[in-house]
Amino acid sequence: MGAIYRREVGAFFTSSIAYIFLAVFYIFSGLFFSLNNISAGSTDLSFVFSTMFFMSIFLIPILTMKLFSEEKKQRTEQGLLTAPVSLTGIVLGKYFAALTMYVIAVSIVFIYGLILSLYGTVAWLTLLSNYLAVLLVGAAFIAIGLFVSSLTENQVAAAVGGIICLAMLFLIDVIASFVKISWLQGFLYDLSFYTRYYEFTCGIFNLSSVLFYLSTAVLFNFFTVRVFEKRRWS
Amino acid sequence: MIEVRNLTKHYGDKKAVNDISFTVNDGEILGFLGPNGAGKSTTMNMLTGYISSTSGQALINGVDILEDPIKAKSFIGYLPEIPPLYVDMTVHSYLNFVFDLKKCKLPRRSHLKDVLTLCKIIDVENRLIKNLSKGYKQRVGLAQALIGNPPVLILDEPTVGLDPKQMVEIRTLIKRLGKNHTVILSSHILSEIQAVCDRVIIINHGVVAANDTATNLSNKVTTDHRIMARIDGERAEILQAIRALNGIKYIRADMEREPGIYEYEIEAEQGIDIRRDINQICRAHEWDILTLRTMEMTLEDIFLKITMGENIQIQKGAGK
Ligand SMILES: Nc1ncnc2c1ncn2[C@@H]1O[C@H](COP(=O)(O)OP(=O)(O)O)[C@@H](O)[C@H]1O
Numbered sequence A: 001m002g003a004i005y006r007r008e009v010g011a012f013f014t015s016s017i018a019y020i021f022l023a024v025f026y027i028f029s030g031l032f033f034s035l036n037n038i039s040a041g042s043t044d045l046s047f048v049f050s051t052m053f054f055m056s057i058f059l060i061p062i063l064t065m066k067l068f069s070e071e072k073k074q075r076t077e078q079g080l081l082t083a084p085v086s087l088t089g090i091v092l093g094k095y096f097a098a099l100t101m102y103v104i105a106v107s108i109v110f111i112y113g114l115i116l117s118l119y120g121t122v123a124w125l126t127l128l129s130n131y132l133a134v135l136l137v138g139a140a141f142i143a144i145g146l147f148v149s150s151l152t153e154n155q156v157a158a159a160v161g162g163i164i165c166l167a168m169l170f171l172i173d174v175i176a177s178f179v180k181i182s183w184l185q186g187f188l189y190d191l192s193f194y195t196r197y198y199e200f201t202c203g204i205f206n207l208s209s210v211l212f213y214l215s216t217a218v219l220f221n222f223f224t225v226r227v228f229e230k231r232r233w234s
Numbered sequence B: 001m002i003e004v005r006n007l008t009k010h011y012g013d014k015k016a017v018n019d020i021s022f023t024v025n026d027g028e029i030l031g032f033l034g035p036n037g038a039g040k041s042t043t044m045n046m047l048t049g050y051i052s053s054t055s056g057q058a059l060i061n062g063v064d065i066l067e068d069p070i071k072a073k074s075f076i077g078y079l080p081e082i083p084p085l086y087v088d089m090t091v092h093s094y095l096n097f098v099f100d101l102k103k104c105k106l107p108r109r110s111h112l113k114d115v116l117t118l119c120k121i122i123d124v125e126n127r128l129i130k131n132l133s134k135g136y137k138q139r140v141g142l143a144q145a146l147i148g149n150p151p152v153l154i155l156d157e158p159t160v161g162l163d164p165k166q167m168v169e170i171r172t173l174i175k176r177l178g179k180n181h182t183v184i185l186s187s188h189i190l191s192e193i194q195a196v197c198d199r200v201i202i203i204n205h206g207v208v209a210a211n212d213t214a215t216n217l218s219n220k221v222t223t224d225h226r227i228m229a230r231i232d233g234e235r236a237e238i239l240q241a242i243r244a245l246n247g248i249k250y251i252r253a254d255m256e257r258e259p260g261i262y263e264y265e266i267e268a269e270q271g272i273d274i275r276r277d278i279n280q281i282c283r284a285h286e287w288d289i290l291t292l293r294t295m296e297m298t299l300e301d302i303f304l305k306i307t308m309g310e311n312i313q314i315q316k317g318a319g320k
């Protein structure tokens, strides 16, 4: 796992995906930060955080698209799958490499917080709760993006497929609002990534939401392992 | 030591490998000979745990590849048909990665240096893999298999696409490695297998057609009765005269190689050496023989021989 993790983090930088990902993340969040906080003189970062949620939908699939599709295309996966490592180790190595990039990206909020603290008081606890929320959402989204990447050998398809999946998860809310059957509506709201995220941004710490995001991450990593097991046995 | 028992792989209805059994002893080089699509790569992929078998068993140093894959894989160095190279990495960082991936316990610096030296890639150590020639890439592929000094080496067509000089180098290297490794080497080139291997398994359409020592196999496929001759003389007369010789199965005028001079492909009955007869007849007619050589037995010929019931004879040779 360690070897794969280190190689992937290195590959993010040599393939310049890291630079694109971080640049887009920093430019857009910085833009909203300066408009919403600096210009408007507000220390409330929750708007910047919710833009991060939306950016994740488009940027996380960029991060994960190559992770398995490219291995399949270049036939390098044969080296991994015949090495004395477990499938779980392979999947988690890649997963944590992408998660590391994501953590580097969203941790910019602490710099925003420091800048704001020069002008007024920052609600650090709310900031931390928001930070935790984007991390959890990212942890779940990365597992989903990685899973999509394991299904194809075309990285563009992996990116587009990932964006569609994540956008669908976001739209569960919208769909739910149209569903008139109450139990189904309730169920869909329970699945909603955004509603749960929104609670965090209001400073509400909901343990069930933490578990929801974490189990999504575990589940999709498990699915990815299954994809490789199934292919081996086909 | 590798033990393969009744290994079978089906893709849907297609039997890519059907009931293959063999054993490779320590310090032995086994050649896996067969045309494209014979099932060589499929067998190797099962041995290395890349794909599972439909039925049957493969033991690497006594460990079943499906029961304890991680342990079995730790004994194997595998060079797949397409080497698994990360082309955006340098040779050095790639081999370092493989070292970590295999959780290698040997001293890193000296072991990497040994492998780089053995594969003659020390001078390209800091180059990106994508900028290397095919021959160098193949050697990096071999190097990655050698990392960790695994006792078993499985090499899938390691010389394909190389120029003749590189081929010889790789073969020499494999032969050297065979002294203290258990090696399976696949190829569709008979002479390569004969040059490198102790034992040969011929595989066709997913089944073992012959299993013999390399020496026995080459004895069985002597080719004195098939010759290629370039003769300066009237084509029709040559054809007629040679056809009249004793034991000729067929003769065919091949291309016109020099103005008015043809090459003739001649085959006699098995076991009849017709070279002297041809010489005499040419002398009698005052034709000049410009070239005379026995024809290399092609793999196809061997398959024909084997499938025409001569495999019993070849199999028997193993017992001698
Ligand atoms: N993934 C696959 N799906 C279906 N058929 C396959 C697959 N891989 C190989 N085959 C078939 O199995 C046979 C053996 O292939 P292979 O082992 O690659 O042969 P070789 O390596 O001897 O050239 C071929 O007929 C090939 O078409």
Ligand SMILES: [Mg+2]
Pocket (backbone or CB within 6 Å): B037, B040, B041, B042, B081, B156, B157
């Ligand atoms: Mg092959």
